[in-house]
Amino acid sequence: MNPLLDGTRIEALTGVFKLVVPEIALVGVACVLFVLGLFTSSRFLHTSLAVLGLAGAFAVALVAQPWETTLYDGLKANTEAYYPILPSAAATLIRYLTLAAGLVLMLLSTKEATREIAADYLACLLIAVAGTSLVARANDLVTLYLALEMISVPTYVLLYLPHRGKPGQEAAVKYFVLSILSSAVTLFGFSYLFGLTGSTNLSAINAVLTAANKEAISPLAVLAMVLVVAGLGFRITAVPFHYYAPDVYQGGPTAVVAQLSVLPKVAGFLALARLLGIVSGPLNDLPFPTSTQVPLLLWVLAAATMTLGNVMALMQDNLKRILAYSGVAHAGYMLLGLVTASAYATPTEGLLPRYVSGFDGLIFYLVGYALMTLGTFAILAYLNSADQPTESVDDLAGLHQTNPFAAAMLFVALLSLIGIPLTAGFTGKLFLFLGLYDSPTVTGMGNAYKTLTVIAAINAAIGAVYYLRLLGVIYLRSPLRPAVRHRGKGPMLAAVLCTVGTLVVGIYPSIVWDLVKKATPATAHSPALVAK
Amino acid sequence: MNLNTVLGLLLLVVLLAPLAAAALIAIGGRGRPGLTRRLAVYASALHLVLTIGMIALYSGFVTPDAQSEQNLSLNFQPKAVPGDPGATNGAETFTYSTSWKLVSLTPGETGPAVHFYVGLDGLNVLLVALTSLMFFFAVLVSWDTVRERAAAYYGWLFVLQTAVTGAFVSFDVLLFYVFFELTLIPAFFLIGQWGTGSARRDAARKFVLYTLFGSLFTLVGIIGVVLTNPIPLHPTSNQPFYYEPTHQAMAHARDQDGPYVPGRAGPITFSIPVLMKNVSMWDSMSHYSVLQAEGRLAKATPNLRADRERELADVREKQRERSTTQFWLFLALMAGFAVKIPIVPFHTWLPATYSEAPLAVTMIFSAVLAKLGTFGILRIVIPLVPEACVQYGLPWFGTLGAIGIVYAAFCAFAQRDLRLLAAYSSVSHLGFLVIGLFAMTPEGLSGALLHMVNHGLTAGAVFALLSFLARRYRTLDANQYGGLWAKYPVFTFLMIVIVLANVGLPGLNNFVSEMLMLGGLFDPRNVKIAGWGLALVAAFGVMLSSWYLFTMLKRVFFGPLIEPPTVGEADARPKDVTGREFVPLAALAALCLTLGLFPQPLLDVVSTDVRRVSELVNRARYRLDPSIAAAEAENKPPVQPIRIALPAPKR
Structure with a gap:
């Protein structure tokens, strides 16, 4: 029988649209906005349409969630149905996260997206949000690539849109060229995966590679992984694929840079996690070697990324360059989650149970990272104005006197970036460190994971140096410029949301952690738990 | 409502009231410095009263159930734990634990979770009292020295108080860390914004x-x-x-x-x-598996020999791995505390901080914040990596402590600035404290715990005394002073009392704790690791401290009167100790004398928990060196050896 006529497969192909209704809605609204922008430049109309789009997507996502969960649970049992879209629990969580991030980014952009460009700006933003959400649920190499490009292409436009100056153009071109290069590398890696397995479906690829990996280590699979990591490394700004970040951040408009620092990272990490087979489990059988090769690759990447990011940030004077390198450093911390997850060994006797599987720590950190980074950028967008640009560290001098409220919010965001307790940054680091330290030592990596925990702790201390420098400038110096009335209700509201979020997640992490734990595959052999 | 529940509530109030005070003052006192400082004094005085009440209740409550030597449980049993699941059923059923969960690692199950686990026991109760007392004095000392943005200043000071108290009362290891780290934020602002020096940032x-x-x-x-x-779970x-094998059982393991x-x-x-x-x-x-594998190898028939050798090598390897891990964990844990105390050579932040911060804050730093480090050693390091502490504690950190005593004493002697002299004197005394802690005997530990309080009182008093001068003169350079006795007899009297307490004069408080710590070092079990040598250095340190302190006294208080320029107008006549200054100074001096004459009540409060720690360390000593156990076993009644057949699990 022709396998294409098999009922479940036809259902799998035709049924996918039901699984991406919120994303389709977002793209639809974006198209309307593009067209509408040609005829009218009513900002109110554009903004309310975009907000409606996000709210609609959110509502549809809520309605669809129970049904999707049932479908996903059924699919987990029946591995024959290879859906190109997989509504995994993690994908559902990421969908809500990106929709929320989209709202914050929209608020953030109100100052920079002027009336003439508002329609195009909002449309591009919606498409990028849809793309990020789609990456999390893509279950096919083609869908995945399409979703990744749905983030990149609008970003090219966004980078170019508000800025007509030379540095802005340079940033846009730089991002464009390097992004294309990274996409090409990613595709090259995908081609190996397809060649090895004969399928573009990720579930199929994972199944085949997992079976093959039990027999022997396949060098071609490892090579494919290296290429994919190199390609996606661009999006998560992993060293050495981070070169564009400082220049693009410096040249780009603040709101776009804020988007660039969050959405591609979420997408990149989710795509990597999906390819590594840790999104839906079982975690004890991974498609790639878990003893040294892939964990070692990620180990080196994580160590280099956080160390270089932190050290380079020490030498910067431009705020956005500092944030660019800080973003690189935080990508390094998040890579720790992937290292942990990819190091999953088949449980053997004497192996201690693991409470943080790595992927859960990664998602939790992504939430915290989004909150604190968007909060920082929102304040910068709020403070920045044509007559008083806030570009260099000195521009923040004495902010607590000229604008105590903004200073207080920046204070919370920076403390969180340092990783001081009671902020999201601390809790996130704690979970990542817990998972990493707990990685099995019975494999070829030996004590390398524990060493990496120490490297990460040292890095957190180095990171504190430049964040604390900013805090010192804000609170301990007197203002260099006269106080002005800052304008921008949107960025202010975004900053308030992010600050509250950072504190809530830091003080009562269960709010997010419980959701994340539910959405990620459980660790296999938890011992029977006993009361004290 | 039984006493434990009441105490638990009281502890919560003591812990969180400073936060409420901080919020109240920061909001209500903005732009009204007079109101602010009065509010701050009332709040901290009220807090002190509450704390004293809590401790009075606690000490009345704790004496009856002091455990006897035989069935002393070797883990801390905090009283007054809010959220104790057994608390509702009456006084007999506390579990010494809490059900207040902060975050569960595996939600939905009864898995591991971080709890809001605070309580009182012998180790922290005195330090909580010290904290409350010193913050009250710090508020008094800052009365007229802090004029700018007083509301924010007192707000941060109270936030710092909650963080420090929280670290002292935490029984959850992560909660401890959270409070420990939270001290940094208020400290950053207090030094950076209200510091007196030019390099405060x-x-x-x-x-x-x-x-x-x-x-x-x-x-x-x-x-x-x-x-x-x-x-650990039962094998089946x-x-x-x-079912921990006792050392007697260990001796029979073979x-x-x-x-x-x-x-x-x-x-x-x-x-x-x-x-x-x-x-x-x-x-x-x-350890038991190794001993038994050795015994099995000795008794093995030739054909079983290879097997048994492999078995022994296996358990030995596991033991070696465990002790390597413990060694690294010991170093990692010590890193934070060594910086916080500070132990030489991790003290390089201290001169800058102590000389730039406002004097009231410096007083808090040396009196209370430094104790977070030594308390961390007592609460976290020694109980959680006891074997590494026995092996490396005294040889490594004891030696560093000894170096610190001598080095800081010479540094103190060389200082012209009185603040820096006091700062280095504080480092020198803290070196002594570290040695006393790592002696890990009942005498050494209770001496160290007592010395935490005593050092808090005397070091705090020194900075409070310096604030007297700082309020009147523009400099604290010792060379610009002389013959102050003639002008300020009351001040000089108080200064001499505190200096005598600092050098350890019998009858004053430091003498008691320093003698106890020295006694701990002469414990025969520490001889091997040069306890006597360290004791010698420590005793020498006491001599050195009298050298630099008396030199300072001679320069500043004796001889003809020399005065630096005054703060106010040139012809203003600075007065001797005013009423407001007299309260903290006299109270501290009186406390120094009282604790020097009657230290026993304090030692009674700490004794049970100190014995828990020292007994725990003794077990580690016995494991590491069976000859110690053998020597001590002669003086002790034999205990039933462990049964090897596994006991049935209790259901």
Whole structure:
């Protein structure tokens, strides 16, 4: 029988649209906005349409969630149905996260997206949000690539849109060229995966590679992984694929840079996690070697990324360059989650149970990272104005006197970036460190994971140096410029949301952690738990 | 409502009231400095009264159930734990634990979780009292020195108080870390914004960065201890398995037959009392397996020999791995505390901080914040890595402490600035404290604990006295002073009392604790690791401290009157101690005398918990060196040897 006529497969192909209704809605609204922008430049109309789009997507996502969960649970049992879209629990969580991030980014952009460009700006933003959400649920190499490009292409436009100056153009071109290069590398890696397995479906690829990996280590699979990591490394700004970040951040408009620092990272990490087979489990059988090769690759990447990011940030004077390198450093911390997850060994006797599987720590950190980074950028967008640009560290001098409220919010965001307790940054680091330290030592990596925990702790201390420098400038110096009335209700509201979020997640992490734990595959052999 | 519940509520109030006061003052006192400082004094005085009340209740409550030597449990048993699940059923059923969960690692199950686990026991109760007292005095000392943005100043001061108190009363290892780290934020602002020197911004950053750098290692250490010491489970059931072989049983381990089945790893825990039990249990099991494997090898028939050799090599390797891990964890845990205390050579942040911060804050730093480090050693390091402490504590950190005593004493002698003299004198005394702690005998530990309080009182008093001068003159350069006795007899009298307390004159408080710590060093079990040598250096340090302090007294208070320029107008006549200044200074001097004459009540409060720690360390000593156990066993009644057949799990 022709396998294409098999009922479940036809259902799998035709049924996918039901699984991406919120994303389709977002793209639809974006198209309307593009067209509408040609005829009218009513900002109110554009903004309310975009907000409606996000709210609609959110509502549809809520309605669809129970049904999707049932479908996903059924699919987990029946591995024959290879859906190109997989509504995994993690994908559902990421969908809500990106929709929320989209709202914050929209608020953030109100100052920079002027009336003439508002329609195009909002449309591009919606498409990028849809793309990020789609990456999390893509279950096919083609869908995945399409979703990744749905983030990149609008970003090219966004980078170019508000800025007509030379540095802005340079940033846009730089991002464009390097992004294309990274996409090409990613595709090259995908081609190996397809060649090895004969399928573009990720579930199929994972199944085949997992079976093959039990027999022997396949060098071609490892090579494919290296290429994919190199390609996606661009999006998560992993060293050495981070070169564009400082220049693009410096040249780009603040709101776009804020988007660039969050959405591609979420997408990149989710795509990597999906390819590594840790999104839906079982975690004890991974498609790639878990003893040294892939964990070692990620180990080196994580160590280099956080160390270089932190050290380079020490030498910067431009705020956005500092944030660019800080973003690189935080990508390094998040890579720790992937290292942990990819190091999953088949449980053997004497192996201690693991409470943080790595992927859960990664998602939790992504939430915290989004909150604190968007909060920082929102304040910068709020403070920045044509007559008083806030570009260099000195521009923040004495902010607590000229604008105590903004200073207080920046204070919370920076403390969180340092990783001081009671902020999201601390809790996130704690979970990542817990998972990493707990990685099995019975494999070829030996004590390398524990060493990496120490490297990460040292890095957190180095990171504190430049964040604390900013805090010192804000609170301990007197203002260099006269106080002005800052304008921008949107960025202010975004900053308030992010600050509250950072504190809530830091003080009562269960709010997010419980959701994340539910959405990620459980660790296999938890011992029977006993009361004290 | 039984007494434990009441105490628990009172503890919560004592812990959180400063936060409420901070909020009240920051909001209500903005722009009204007079109201602000009055509010601050009332709030801290009220807090002191509450704390004293709580401690009075606690000490009345704790005496009847002091445990006898035989069945002393070797983990902390905090009283007054809010959220104790047994508390509702009456006084007999406390579990010494809490059900207030902060975050569960595996939601939906009764898995490991971080709890809001605070309580009182012998180790922290005195320090809580010291904190409340010193913050009250700090508020009094800042009365007219802090004029700018007074509301924010007192607000941060009270936030700092909650953070410090929280670290002292935490029994959850992560909660401790959270409070420990939270001290950094208020400290950063207090130094950086209200500092008196020109380099205050750098000092603030330096302090935070140094401390953070150390404490991030401590975080890794804490994670490591938690993960390597899960609750041991019975080999065949899912019940907790605490059946620790005694040292007498260890001595018979070689005679036992049948393979020894150690417990399995269960869920992890963040509770310090449970972790302590787990650490001892895993240590004992690993030592016991080695001893027994040795015995089995000795009795093996030739054809079984190869097997038994492999078995022995296996358990030895596991034991070696465990002790290597413990060594690194010990270093990681110590990193944060060594910086916080500070132990020479990690003290380089201290001169800048102490000389730039406002004097009231410096007083808090030396009196209370430095104790966080030594308290961390007592509460976290010694109980959670006891074997590494026995092996490396005194030889490594004791030696550093001894170097610190002498080095800081010479530095103190060389200082012209009185603040720096006091700062280095504080480092010198803290070196002594570290040695006393790592002697890890009942005398050394109770001496060290007492010295934490005594040093808090005397070092705090020194800075309070300096604030008297700072309020009147523009400099604290010792060379510009002379013959102050003639002008300020009351001040000089108080200064002499505090100096005498500092040098350890019998009858004053430091004498008692320093003698106890010295006594701890002469414990025969420490002889091997040069306890006597350290004792010699420590005693020499006492002599050195009298050298630099009396030299200072001679320069500043004797001889013809020399005065630097005054703060006010040139012809203003500075007065001797005013009423407001007299209260903290006289109270501190009186306390120094009282504690010097009647230290016993304090020692009674700490004795039970000190014995827990020292007995725990003794077990570690016996494991590491069986000859110590053999020597002591002669003086002790034999205890039933351990049964090797596994006891049935208790259901």
